[in-house]
Amino acid sequence: MAKPILAIDQGTTSSRAIMFAADGSPQHSAQQEFAQHFPADGWVEHDGEDIWQSTLSVCREVLDKAGISAGEVAGIGITNQRETTLLWDAESGELLHRAIVWQDRRTAEFCARLKADGHEALISERTGLLIDPYFSATKLRWLLDEVPDARERAERGELRFGTIDCFLLWRLTGGQVHRTDATNASRTMLFNIHTQQWDEELLQLLDIPASLLPEVMDSAADFGQTDASVLGASVPVCGIAGDQQAALIGQACFSPGMVKSTYGTGCFMVMNTGDTPIRSQNRLLTTVGYRLKGQTTYALEGSIFVAGAAIQWLRDGLKLIQHAGETEALARQAGDHTGVYLVPAFTGLGAPYWDPTARGAIFGLTRDTGIAQIVAAGLQSVCFQTRDLLDAMQADGAQNTAALRVDGGMVINNWVVQELANILGVTVDRPQVTETTALGAAYLAGLQLGIFKDLDDIASHWACERTFTPAMPEAQRNALYEGWLDAIRRVRE
């Protein structure tokens, strides 16, 4: 029997490892949360050592649970929170600063200056992105400017930059391999998605020394062998993709027009657009969906910064609930027309608004409003934000959005998924395996290892667990959504 595949899913709030059998079924998993640091308004950091230690520990735990040694694993696939930026010393591996997380807005002013100086057209054309603090480039520049001696050391070639995949690969290989894949590179705002190379002109514009950057590989490739001392044996790392692209693969969205939406800390809707990098007219991102055998498949993406994070805030900030799981029953109690809207713009608004200065608000409170109504509004905000994205995608010409494939930690909540179908007015399919991010990483590794023949072979493994069909009159759907748009207008004033 073919050996299993170990998938590492390094997410925003936790690190996970899942052992997949050679047929793609999940066998064992381990998960560890780690600390979030909020040193100033709009700043979000992770300790790179926490990321590394939690990843190592879940890998060891999952090997233990499976009762096998690392030598019995066919290969490793890595998927990761994207854009989050680290800088380390090439010799000692010492990190120069905590990771600046994708949600972090500290470079908003610098981004505004880049826009005012008229650089957006060039950056968009080359990278498919918009100028926003979300992407790695301005975070890296901030590190070079603010960490003592960093720029001088970078110019002497002593430092390495990496997104989380790249950092984990570096550590797993004992500091031997400095590589990333095309999906992660496409989120840096330094990578030319047409030529599939780091863009010299953008490096100059942003004052980033090229020696910092990793080699960019296909998403299924021989990235390197782990150092035997790390997991107890040397294992090949043969798949890497950013988590939203990995979910696209795990959801088998391989034909142009197929869309998936993942609900974790944030929400990311990604549509396969085939070999054409479609330029959005509605402030969506053009990005690399996956690159296999040198062939790039592009995608259109809508990124929302706060989805499950709103539920965490209800739990940890407002202390209205003790566990995310309680929200489903509360939302059912809330009643249909509460008129309460929660806009979770804690770190600004992502697609399609891209407003780093907006902040959150709750509207429509009355004496009848209680915990249930606020919780329901928190869950609904995720559905309304998805509607913003779907409308933008359809305005960009998306034809085939009759069914949306969903996954991520939030979709366990049946109320949310039903409400999503209601507010979108489209069918929503929830697959049997909702850990599609890790599954996508396992598929990539499996492709490289020859465990899966091709994308058709992978697609044949996708199975729907439940279909949610819209059950709300159109007039009600539109009236509810109008209320949301009004709330958005008010947080942006």
Ligand SMILES: Nc1ncnc2c1ncn2[C@@H]1O[C@H](COP(=O)(O)OP(=O)(O)O)[C@@H](O)[C@H]1O
């Ligand atoms: N039953 C639930 N209802 C609503 N939200 C939930 C539920 N269970 C988990 N969540 C939310 O899902 C998120 C976790 O999803 P996950 O995919 O693990 O996130 P990430 O990969 O970003 O760390 C958390 O923000 C949590 O609040």
Ligand SMILES: O=P(O)(O)OC[C@H](O)CO
């Ligand atoms: O950790 P997640 O699942 O919320 O995903 C984070 C995204 O990759 C950020 O772009």
